[in-house]
Every structure is written in C-alpha cells, then in structure tokens.
Amino acid sequence: MKAKWPIQQLQIATEIALTETEYDGAPSARIQSVPDLRAIRYYTTLGLLDRPTEMRGRTAFYGRRHVLQLVVIKQMQSEGLSLGEIQQKLTGASDRRLSSLAKLPATFWDNIENRVAKKAKQSNKSSEKKSVQRSAEDSWRLVPRHERSFWAEPVQAANQSPKDDIVIRNETRIEFPGGVAISIPLTHQEVTPEIIEQLSVSIQPFLAVIESARLDRQAE
Numbered sequence: 656m657k658a659k660w661p662i663q664q665l666q667i668a669t670e671i672a673l674t675e676t677e678y679d680g681a682p683s684a685r686i687q688s689v690p691d692l693r694a695i696r697y698y699t700t701l702g703l704l705d706r707p708t709e710m711r712g713r714t715a716f717y718g719r720r721h722v723l724q725l726v727v728i729k730q731m732q733s734e735g736l737s738l739g740e741i742q743q744k745l746t747g748a749s750d751r752r753l754s755s756l757a758k759l760p761a762t763f764w765d766n767i768e769n770r771v772a773k774k775a776k777q778s779n780k781s782s783e784k785k786s787v788q789r790s791a792e793d794s795w796r797l798v799p800r801h802e803r804s805f806w807a808e809p810v811q812a813a814n815q816s817p818k819d820d821i822v823i824r825n826e827t828r829i830e831f832p833g834g835v836a837i838s839i840p841l842t843h844q845e846v847t848p849e850i851i852e853q854l855s856v857s858i859q860p861f862l863a864v865i866e867s868a869r870l871d872r873q874a875e
Contacts, residue, residue, distance in 0.1 A: 658768045659709060659716040662692055667778070668771045669725040676726065676758055679733050686732055690725055703728055703742050719764065723753035730756070829854060835861065 660668060670689045681688045690698070698704040704724050707715035724745070731741045745753075830836045837854060 657718055658771075659718055660771065661714055661716060662695060664771050664775050665717040665721055665725075666690065666692060666695060667774050668722045668767060669729075671767070671770055671774065672722055672726045672757070672759055672763065673729060675760055675763060676730065678726075678730055681729075682733055682735055688729070690729065695725065698725070698728065698738075701738060701742065703738065703745065720750055720753065723750065723757050723759075726757045726759070727753055 658668075666689070673689060687694060695704065699706060704721060708718045708721075709716040727745065727748075728738075728741055731744065732738075736744075748756075828836055828838050835858065837858070
C-alpha cells in the first residue's frame with residue numbers, strides 16, 4: 656500500500672528526500688530551501704503540484720508523486736529557473752519522468768513511512784516544548800511592569816542550565832529564591848533536568864510578584 660500523508664507529513668517527506676539528493680539549496684534568501692505548508696498550497700494553485708489524491712473530511716492526503724514533484728521543483732529552482740519555466744517543463748510529466756529528474760536513491764521509499772512518522776513525532780514534541788515556553792513568557796507579560804522590575808530578564812532560556820540557587824531536596828521538593836518551594840508527588844521517581852528547566856521558566860512571574868510584595872512591605 657502506497658503512503659498517503661496529510662500536508663504536514665508531505666512537507667517532512669519532501670525535506671527528507673531533498674537531503675538525499677544532490678540538491679544544493681535555494682539560490683537566494685528569498686526562496687525557501689524546503690517548501691513550507693503555504694508554499695505547497697501555492698504550488699497547487701499554480702498547477703505545479705497535483706491536487707491531493709484523497710480527502711478525508713477536511714483533511715487532504717498526498718502521495719509519492721507529490722514528493723517527487725516538490726523535490727524536482729526545488730531542484731529546478733536551485734538551478735535558477737522561475738516557477739513559470741518549471742511549470743512548462745513539468746506539465747504532463749509522468750511518474751517515471753519525475754523519478755528520473757529527482758534522482759532519489761533506489762532504496763528511498765523502502766522505509767519512508769516510518770521515517771516520516773518518527774520525524775513528525777519529534778517535531779510535535781519540539782512544538783509542545785516551545786508552546787510551554789511561550790505560555791510562560793505570556794504569563795510574565797501579564798505581570799505589570801512595575802511589579803517585575805526586580806528581574807532583568809523575564810524568563811530563563813529553555814536551553815540553559817537551572818540556576819545554582821535552585822535547591823533540590825530528596826528529589827521531591829524544589830526550593831526557589833524568595834521562599835517559594837514546589838513539592839513533586841512521590842509518583843515522580845526522578846526530577847529530570849527538563850522538569851527543572853520548565854519549572855524555573857514557569858515560576859519566574861510568581862517570584863517577581865512575591866519579591867515586589869516583599870519590597871512594598873519593607874517600604875511601608
């Protein structure tokens with residue numbers, strides 16, 4: 656059974672395919688090296704890319720021919736051809752013709768479904784992590800500016816190590832500056848660095864409010 660992917664996974668399959676050809680990348684900064692979802696839809700409206708092979712409700716599904724088309728489009732763009740010129744060259748191209756132009760390895764399709772699924776899973780995890788960080792940053796922005804002047808920067812970057820003044824006791828209690836502590840349920844057998852990073856990001860707005868309140872009391 657041939658693979659059928661939603662547009663997000665079509666983009667991933669195309670990215671994988673381009674890394675396994677002699678593709679040199681986009682000729683200028685104005686052209687994407689790997690087409691994003693908007694570009695893929697645009698190619699479809701131009702007729703450069705075939706319409707989806709299947710619709711399930713509102714979700715469109717694409718197949719191997721679409722991957723070949725996208726690979727060849729990007730390869731031709733890297734050679735300096737415009738989209739109009741590419742359209743003239745690819746009109747009516749057969750799968751065999753596209754395969755010949757794409758020059759993918761003979762074994763490329765053997766395990767492509769699993770490779771796409773694995774990369775899509777990794778991409779989803781990365782997106783979820785970024786979403787957590789954005790939520791923490793948004794929480795910080797909700798704190799009035801005069802209440803967060805104590806902190807020079809709103810949050811700690813996710814790829815930095817936890818601050819030295821964060822203390823872990825018995826792997827169940829994490830103490831932050833300002834007298835704030837978080838207890839981890841005993842069902843968590845290990846407090847990983849990832850957990851510390853997420854907590855250190857999320858706790859910053861609350862620490863800022865606590866410190867502001869402490870300074871206000873001292874001023875009274």
